[in-house]
Amino acid sequence: MSAPHGINPNIPHSARVYDYWLGGKDNFEADRRVAEQTMAAVPGVRESARNNRAFLGRAVRHLAGLGVRQFLDLGTGIPSQGNTHEVAQAVAPESRVVYVDNDPIVMAHARALLTSTPEGRTAYIEADVREPQSILEHPDVLATLDFTQPIALVMVAILMHIPDEDDPERLVKTYAQALPSGSYLVLSHLTLDLVPPQVAADYLEATRPQAMHRTPRTGERISRYFDGFDLVEPGLVAVSKWRDEPLFPDEAAWMYAGVGHKR
Template identity: 45%
Template sequence: MTAPRGFAIDTSVPHPARRYNYWLGGKDNFAADRESGDKIAAVYPPIRIAAIANRRFLERAVAFLAGQGVSQFLDIGTGIPVSPNTHEIAQAIVPGARVVYVDNDPIVLSHARALLTSGPGGRTAYIDADMRDPARLLADGTLRDVLDLSRPVAILLVSVLHFAPDAAGIVGPLLDAVPEGSYIALTHLSKDLLSPEVAAQTDAVNQRSGVDMWFRGRDEIEGLVRGLEPVPPGIVPVAEWRPDDDPAERPTAEQASLFAVIARK
């Protein structure tokens, strides 16, 4: 595996995208990522179930948004490609859909450039950027070339905002940059869905993982989409947002302790 020229991969430090890949059963991760993932699993054993439920939400969300006629997607914190990817789902419904992927891991960049190729009618692009600097992201020439920000855009922030101390400082500028008719889809870790015993160990999760995470309550997540129109069923546990699988196979809220919401501007 070779990183693009000018990018360095520090395999000694765990990265959320590679750790997520490990939980999903992928092979694009290193010892530090697996060690970090195992330490979190020791505190919260259902983490792999949660990762799969989160990925299923992404697939359902993109299909829903494309079904509403959305043809532009900004997928922030995309992670290492896992089929079906955002553009594959969107372009199956809207062949001309355009997707810009954003991440800050050189391995993700390497895979994205090789694998995230658009269908003939649409476009895809990848930006190496940090969501914690939304102004720089929104000013990126590639983003502006692929997406028309005068037309509705679906902003995807799936399982990434809990890695930022200031989630509102990310969501606000992104929503300000897109017009009415745009959507935001997000998932977020929350103590509210955990038992008191497990919730009390969230500080230990941060200490063991090597990557800081901020567990926000439902009210804080609601604040991120205040002023928008939530799509029914609103803010719910991730596995309960319009599930298309057998309810008997649906994980519980504690097993997949993320809230999910899609809201329209």
């Protein structure tokens, strides 16, 4: 893989590390080195990443089966197998999806790969999740999504990259307030609740020097994101346990996941 203009291949990036864990090819040596170092220090982190991706697919498929036809996917990441529009449009070809990310390398891949069915529509915008009004008022968002009809807000493995000083709970609330009743929130988040204390300490030590910000949060903190939503069964659970058996063995569960229905 050659580096696009403006991308420094010597600096690891969380999206490309995640791509490596998913078995993708859109990563550099620096990303692979960090990914392997983290895997060596943190048991099960790759399996948890893959289970997280599988959760995205299960949640989108479930909501499409319930009749949801609109999805706003924040923090898209590098396209991989089972992207939101692919899953939704396999159930309902008329589904409409907007992807949002602020990474140039993600944007380049998304423009090339995230294409819609003729019946539906897929849009991609480069924007910062921490600036919700710039997204909610973006012309491409308004041209693709009808905010009078239910929308699934997809925030899978994105809030863990937003530090407390940026008030992630306020961000989720701002997005949620723009959604009509009957909409959904699809969310997963890094946690240390589900691993032994020593494993959690090893994780923090292994990830401390990396040039990637991740904030693990407790289940109690993560549950606050669902204020104004009723959690769909089975509730907020380890990502591998949401409505299916895990795709990969996940003895060390690093992610919580849940889907909420807006009242």
